Amino acid sequence: MENKMSNVVNGKTNIPFHRMLAYASTDAAGNLLYTTVTTFILYYYTDVFGLSVAAAGAILLAARILDAFDAPVWGFIIDHTHTRWGQSRPFWLWMSAPFAIFFILMFWSPAMSATGKFWWGLVTYLLFGICYTGIGTPITSILPNLSKDEDQRLKLNSTRSIGGMVGYFITATFTLSFVEFFSTGTAQSGWRNTAIILGIAGFLLLIFAFSDTREINKPKKAISIISSIKAAKSNWPWFLLVIVFIFYWLGNASRTSVVVYYTQYNLGHKGFASVLNALVMFQIIGMVAIPYLVKKFSKTHVLMAGMFLAALGL
Numbered sequence: 173m174e175n176k177m178s179n180v181v182n183g184k185t186n187i188p189f190h191r192m193l194a195y196a197s198t199d200a201a202g203n204l205l206y207t208t209v210t211t212f213i214l215y216y217y218t219d220v221f222g223l224s225v226a227a228a229g230a231i232l233l234a235a236r237i238l239d240a241f242d243a244p245v246w247g248f249i250i251d252h253t254h255t256r257w258g259q260s261r262p263f264w265l266w267m268s269a270p271f272a273i274f275f276i277l278m279f280w281s282p283a284m285s286a287t288g289k290f291w292w293g294l295v296t297y298l299l300f301g302i303c304y305t306g307i308g309t310p311i312t313s314i315l316p317n318l319s320k321d322e323d324q325r326l327k328l329n330s331t332r333s334i335g336g337m338v339g340y341f342i343t344a345t346f347t348l349s350f351v352e353f354f355s356t357g358t359a360q361s362g363w364r365n366t367a368i369i370l371g372i373a374g375f376l377l378l379i380f381a382f383s384d385t386r387e388i389n390k391p392k393k394a395i396s397i398i399s400s401i402k403a404a405k406s407n408w409p410w411f412l413l414v415i416v417f418i419f420y421w422l423g424n425a426s427r428t429s430v431v432v433y434y435t436q437y438n439l440g441h442k443g444f445a446s447v448l449n450a451l452v453m454f455q456i457i458g459m460v461a462i463p464y465l466v467k468k469f470s471k472t473h474v475l476m477a478g479m480f481l482a483a484l485g486l
Contacts, residue, residue: 176267187324194384195318195328195336198264198311201377203339204370205275206304209297210425211344211449213278215432217293220359221281234294235301240304246309258387260314267306268378271360272371275334279367281360307378317387326463333459337452343370344428344449416479423486 199319203467255262278296286342311332313330319325347366355362404410428449435444458478 187319187328190327191384191386192331193335194340195314196331197377197380198307199332199336200339201268201374201381201482202304202307202311203336204343204377205271205374206308207340208343208347208367208370209275209278209300211428212347212432213297214429216279216363220363221289221293222286223289223293224286227286228293231294231297236255238298239305242305244303245310250310250313257382258314259317261385263306263310264378264382267303268375268382271300271303271307271378272375274303275374276364276367276371279363281364295315298379314385314387317389318385320389323463326466330459330462336457337456337459341450341453343394344452345446345481348446368462371423407448416475420479420482422482427486439476 211426214228214232217223218225218232223231250260250263253262254260254442274296278293278300280296282292284292315325315329318328349371350366350369351359351362352363354364355360431448432442432445436442457483462474
C-alpha cells in the first residue's frame with residue numbers, strides 16, 4: 173500500500189529502516205556519478221580525451237553558468253508537479269536513465285577532431301549537469317513530505333548524507349583502480365567501461381529510491397517565482413546560508429578537481445589521490461553525530477563549528 177509507510181512507537185511516527193535506506197540511495201547514486209565527474213573530469217579531458225586546458229576550462233565554466241539558471245527552473249517544475257507518486261519522487265524514475273546515459277557518453281572518448289571533441293565534451297557535460305540537478309533538487313525538496321516528525325526528518329537527512337558519503341568514497345577512492353582493471357589496452361577503454369558500470373549502478377539505486385520512498389504530506393500550493401524572490405529579499409538567514417555554502421563548495425570543488433594533478437605532479441604518485449579521497453569517510457563521524465549534537469547545542473553553533481573544521485582541514 174502506498175500509504176502504509178511507518179510504525180508508531182510511543183506516540184511518534186517511525187520510518188522503517190528500509191525506507192531510510194531507499195532515501196539514502198538517492199545521494200549515493202548522485203555522488204557515485206557526480207563525484208566521478210567533479211574529481212576526475214578535468215584530468216580525463218586533458219590527459220585522456222585530449223582536450224586543451226583552455227577548452228576543458230571553458231566547458232566547466234559554461235556548466236557553472238548554466239547551473240545558476242537550471243536549479244531555479246527545476247525547483248519551479250517540481251513545485252508544479254502533481255502525480256499519484258507524489259511531487260518530488262517521480263523525478264528519480266523519469267531522470268534516472270538520462271542521468272546515467274549522459275554520464276556514460278561523457279567518458280565515451282569518440283575519435284574526433286579537436287573541435288569535435290570540444291563540442292562532444294560541452295554538450296554531454298551540460299546535459300549531464302541538467303540531469304543531475306533534476307535528480308538532486310527532489311532529494312532535498314522531498315524531505316518535508318516524507319515525515320511530519322522533525323526528529324524523523326533529521327534522521328532521514330543524516331542517513332541520506334551517509335549514503336552520499338558512501339557513494340563519494342567508492343568513486344573517489346576506487347575509480348582509478350577501476351579504470352586500470354577494466355581497461356582493454358587503452359586508458360580510453362578503461363574510463364568508458366568504468367563509466368558504464370557506475371552508470372548502471374547509479375540507475376539501479378535511483379530506481380530503488382523511487383520504488384521504496386513515500387510522500388505522505390500533501391505539499392502546499394506552489395507560489396510564483398516572483399513571489400519567491402520577494403520573500404527571499406527579507407530572508408537574511410537564507411542569504412547568509414547561501415554565502416556560507418558558496419564559499420564551502422568553492423573550497424571543496426577546488427580540492428577535488430585538482431587532487432589528481434596534485435598527487436601526480438607534486439607528490440610524484442597519482443595513486444595517492446585514492447588515499448586522500450578515501451579520507452572523506454571520516455565525515456561520516458560528523459554526520460552520525462549531528463542528530464545528537466543538535467539536541468545539546470543550537471543548530472547555528474553546530475553549523476559554525478562544522479564550517480570551522482572544514483576550513484581548517486582545507
